[in-house]
Amino acid sequence: MSDSMYGPSSRPDDPAASRARLRPGRLWAGGLATAVVAALVVVVGVLLVRGVLNIPVLAPSGRGTYGDSSTTSYAVAAAAAALLATALLHLLLVAVPRPVAFFGWIGSLATAAAVLLPLTVTDPVDSALATAAINLVTGVAIVSLLCAVASAAVQRPEEPRPPPPGYYG
Template sequence: MNAYQPDPRTTPTVDAKRLWAGGAATAVVAALAAVVGLLLVRDVFDVPVITPATGIGTSQAANLAGHAVVAALIATALLHVLMLTTPRATSFFGWIGVLATLAATLLPFAADATSASRICSAAIYFVVGIAIVTLLTGVAGSARTS
């Protein structure tokens, strides 16, 4: 007896070049959103921004931008795996992305800082996370080939 062979027309396929090009563009947007948020909060509102303890780069802007890029690329890898293995991948990705965004948004509230600093830092992380989730969800639709 032959092993079950799935119908190739129903096997999900992903245009990896399109997905990762969209992931790279998302990483650029996320980095820019982080830097703009930092400049707005720190330089316009004169509120200190809480940044991750693990440093990427030598400045606060490079640190935030670097973490945003890493987050976007990890999210792209997760989306790629989900698209290859999971039914309704974008629904699962959306939930995972929103919950991860909420977790990152809550991190500043664990720091010893002023309320303004906590709220403004959380707002930056929230905007970056939502940008990543929404952009990659859109990219997923264009990268699906069947």
């Protein structure tokens, strides 16, 4: 029987027994949950900015607290970004050493770009700053949640236990 089909061997001298195993189902379940959180961060951010702070972000102020379909598109884009980040994390987990460190850097730099982007357009400054703040919170949520998901999705090999006292094997 092949070790790759049934998991690592239980023989202590087998190198496959000492390797960590990725649990992709757990990774993608966490990625889907992160996508939901990212979309909700955007919706809550828009509601806060438009409804409480009265800053017309994504739509003219006459469109109400939620705005218009731009808010829905923004939330869907945040969810898609979280799923894309999950795919990147999956690739890094199987291909590079120290994958969470690389993911943290890539995610942080992508978040920085998402924060700076609205500041480069000619919108009113308050609207651009509000969008940048929403992008910052969304990016931090995605990166921090997926870093936590990565540690839960990797099953580490168990440490060998010392024999119980009085054991003479």
